[in-house]
Amino acid sequence: MTRPMIAFEGVTKRFGSWTAVDGVSLAVEEGEFCVLVGPSGSGKSTLLRMVNRLAAPDAGAVRVAGEDIAGLAPEALRRRMGYVIQSVGLFPHWTVARNIATVPVLLGWPRARVRERVDALMRLLNLDPDRFRGLYPHQLSGGQQQRVGVARALAGDPPVLLMDEPFSALDPITRGTLRTELAQIHRKTGKTILFVTHDMDEALALADRIAVLEQGRLVQHATPREILTRPADGFVRDLVGREEWGLKRLAVETAGERARPDAPPPSEQPPGEPLPGDMPLRRALSEMIARGVDRLPVMDAEGRPAGVLHLADLVRS
Amino acid sequence: MIRNRVLFVLAAAIAVAALALPFLSFAPNRLLSGQGIALAAALEMPRGLALLAPGAVLLAVPFLRPSRGATAASVAAALLVGAGLLWLAGLHAAELAATAPPAARTSFGSGFWAMEAAALLAALDGARRLGLPAPGRIALGLATALLLAAPLAAGQLDQLSILKEYANRRDAFSDAVLRHGAIVAAALVPTLALGLPLGVLAQRRPTVGRLLFPVLNIVQTIPSIALFGLMLAPLSALSAAFPSLGIAGVGMAPAVIALTLYSLLPIVRNTAAGLDGVPEPVREAARGMGMTPAQLFLRVDVPLALPVLLAGFRITLVQAVGLAAVAALIGAGGLGAIMFQGLFANALDLVLLGAVPVILLALAADALLRLAEALLPLPGGRRAV
Numbered sequence: 001m002t003r004p005m006i007a008f009e010g011v012t013k014r015f016g017s018w019t020a021v022d023g024v025s026l027a028v029e030e031g032e033f034c035v036l037v038g039p040s041g042s043g044k045s046t047l048l049r050m051v052n053r054l055a056a057p058d059a060g061a062v063r064v065a066g067e068d069i070a071g072l073a074p075e076a077l078r079r080r081m082g083y084v085i086q087s088v089g090l091f092p093h094w095t096v097a098r099n100i101a102t103v104p105v106l107l108g109w110p111r112a113r114v115r116e117r118v119d120a121l122m123r124l125l126n127l128d129p130d131r132f133r134g135l136y137p138h139q140l141s142g143g144q145q146q147r148v149g150v151a152r153a154l155a156g157d158p159p160v161l162l163m164d165e166p167f168s169a170l171d172p173i174t175r176g177t178l179r180t181e182l183a184q185i186h187r188k189t190g191k192t193i194l195f196v197t198h199d200m201d202e203a204l205a206l207a208d209r210i211a212v213l214e215q216g217r218l219v220q221h222a223t224p225r226e227i228l229t230r231p232a233d234g235f236v237r238d239l240v241g242r243e244e245w246g247l248k249r250l251a252v253e254t255a256g257e258r259a260r261p262d263a264p265p266p267s268e269q270p271p272g273e274p275l276p277g278d279m280p281l282r283r284a285l286s287e288m289i290a291r292g293v294d295r296l297p298v299m300d301a302e303g304r305p306a307g308v309l310h311l312a313d314l315v316r317s
Numbered sequence: 318m319i320r321n322r323v324l325f326v327l328a329a330a331i332a333v334a335a336l337a338l339p340f341l342s343f344a345p346n347r348l349l350s351g352q353g354i355a356l357a358a359a360l361e362m363p364r365g366l367a368l369l370a371p372g373a374v375l376l377a378v379p380f381l382r383p384s385r386g387a388t389a390a391s392v393a394a395a396l397l398v399g400a401g402l403l404w405l406a407g408l409h410a411a412e413l414a415a416t417a418p419p420a421a422r423t424s425f426g427s428g429f430w431a432m433e434a435a436a437l438l439a440a441l442d443g444a445r446r447l448g449l450p451a452p453g454r455i456a457l458g459l460a461t462a463l464l465l466a467a468p469l470a471a472g473q474l475d476q477l478s479i480l481k482e483y484a485n486r487r488d489a490f491s492d493a494v495l496r497h498g499a500i501v502a503a504a505l506v507p508t509l510a511l512g513l514p515l516g517v518l519a520q521r522r523p524t525v526g527r528l529l530f531p532v533l534n535i536v537q538t539i540p541s542i543a544l545f546g547l548m549l550a551p552l553s554a555l556s557a558a559f560p561s562l563g564i565a566g567v568g569m570a571p572a573v574i575a576l577t578l579y580s581l582l583p584i585v586r587n588t589a590a591g592l593d594g595v596p597e598p599v600r601e602a603a604r605g606m607g608m609t610p611a612q613l614f615l616r617v618d619v620p621l622a623l624p625v626l627l628a629g630f631r632i633t634l635v636q637a638v639g640l641a642a643v644a645a646l647i648g649a650g651g652l653g654a655i656m657f658q659g660l661f662a663n664a665l666d667l668v669l670l671g672a673v674p675v676i677l678l679a680l681a682a683d684a685l686l687r688l689a690e691a692l693l694p695l696p697g698g699r700r701a702v
Contacts, residue, residue: 045425052605053603054601054604072609075418075607075608075609076607077606077607078605078606078607079606079607083602083605083606085598085601085602085605087598087601088594088597088598089596089598089599089600089601089602089603089605090604091602091617092596092599092621093620101604103606103607106607106608106612107608152606162605202468306526
């Protein structure tokens with residue numbers, strides 16, 4: 001049995017008479033992308049901050065890789081976790097490179113290794129090292145700053161990444177790009193990511209599993225598909241939103257999953273560029289409308305025919 | 318048509334002062350009041366051109382179309398007028414001294430002070446209009462200092478009364494300067510030792526700040542003479558009780574304590590304000606990255622608060638240089654002692670011999686620390702220089 005990377009065990013946190021987090025138990029598996037979603041005041045940020053001990057639970061325990069973190073030195077614990085916040089919090093008196101090197105320097109890595117690591121991370125985050133290395137935070141756009149923020153969080157190669165509304169302050173286009181890049185980074189690095197947002201669409205787009213919080217309580221912990229198809233209660237249903245529910249539903253499933261697998265003989269193969277199997281159904285629908293067809297071929301990751309997607313299949317639930 | 322009213326007013330003031338006010342004052346000895354000597358008497362040709370030529374430029378520039386060139390010319394002309402006035406005053410004083418008895422004194426007249434002040438103001442105003450970057454401002458400041466110090470260093474001013482007073486008490490003067498510096502330095506040590514931790518504490522514990530700042534503000538409003546006086550009684554009692562401490566109710570100890578009390582406010586206030594200015598997300602990120610409290614303080618808080626801290630130190634230093642002059646009243650010595658000696662003896666030039674160096678010391682301290690501030694990396698990592 002695998003041990004969860006992060007485990008909350010009956011965690012409660014009070015601020016005066018207000019209970020921010022109320023008896024939450026939640027497990028995040030190694031390599032999982034878990035999104036905590038809820039309105040402001042639902043306790044999602046407090047829950048996240050208890051993982052790196054920026055907040056301490058009043059009751060219950062938080063375990064990381066099986067260890068109760070209450071017994072660990074907070075600084076050592078934090079250097080094993082990346083931390084990204086909405087306001088980025090880059091050090092204004094340090095260059096981009098020095099900012100990214102924060103944790104490696106704290107860990108006492110040799111200089112050459114730090115430099116190598118910084119360059120590798122800048123490339124991973126699509127920041128040209130030669131252009132950005134020596135710049136200061138105020139010389140960057142908001143999106144570039146948050147790229148540096150993410151690179152800085154990844155610098156110590158931590159197994160866990162904590163992200164507190166990292167993209168909320170960015171414009172929608174930059175937010176979308178960074179979301180896509182974060183999903184790619186997650187696939188490439190296999191980090192365990194705990195991500196806080198108030199935006200259910202962001203949660204649906206990124207998460208392996210979503211934990212919905214309301215007034216400090218865990219309301220539902222499930223995959224995006226389950227959240228959409230079997231919301232625990234009216235609150236979750238409202239959070240998902242009735243508007244465009246169908247399209248959101250299509251967004252969490254891929255063309256490969258719905259395609260009719262038995263490939264027809266080449267003569268009956270529908271014309272047109274085949275869709276990649278991992279394309280969300282929502283985009284597949286958009287393709288059909290754009291091309292004016294009701295059937296499209298689907299290919300697998302190696303480019304081999306993997307069936308045909310019919311318009312009728314999209315409405316079948 | 319007048320294009321630059323400020324410069325026009327200053328240039329006109331120089332012209333009026335040149336015509337209507339005495340340039341120098343000549344007296345048979347240092348205690349008698351002198352009779353005025355007009356600028357015209359010192360303006361022998363051709364040396365008078367050294368003053369008249371830049372003066373004419375200064376009068377003409379306000380009517381020219383504003384341009385960087387015209388402004389630069391006005392700055393140069395104003396500085397040359399300022400230096401020329403000093404030079405002519407020295408030369409004419411020497412001429413008068415050649416024919417007068419040794420006790421006779423030539424001092425600066427009201428016209429000299431008015432023209433010198435207007436000329437320096439014109440230079441300052443022009444320099445601001447030029448909007449020079451920091452290196453340019455520093456170079457201009459140094460050039461001004463050199464230009465004005467040159468006639469002094471060359472001994473051309475030696476026949477002026479203030480320098481005769483200096484010549485009479487050369488040793489006492491250098492002792493006073495050193496003593497003045499010692500008082501200020503002795504006050505800065507406890508000020509920093511107390512003020513920096515108190516500033517940090519006031520910022521971290523708002524209750525401490527709420528208690529501390531009103532007290533420091535009240536201390537700051539006590540007139541300096543009164544505060545020095547207030548030190549007398551408790552310190553006298555202390556020295557009577559413990560003679561071995563070597564503290565007296567008058568002299569260095571009360572001066573240093575009073576100066577420290579005055580100096581605490583700007584240091585504590587700016588330390589707290591500087592730390593307050595460190596953005597909370599930056600500190601949150603630093604904690605989240607795993608910095609220890611000491612690392613957070615030294616690597617994030619201090620560098621980001623440093624410009625405000627340094628500004629507080631500059632205010633403190635300039636204020637202490639000025640206040641230390643008053644400390645002479647309770648026997649602390651320093652340049653203030655020369656000033657008060659002159660006041661009580663009704664010898665104006667002796668007052669100036671004490672006061673002018675205090676002003677110059679304060680200006681030098683201010684300039685030096687502004688230079689240090691300009692050399693600091695800005696929050697963006699750039700340097701102003």
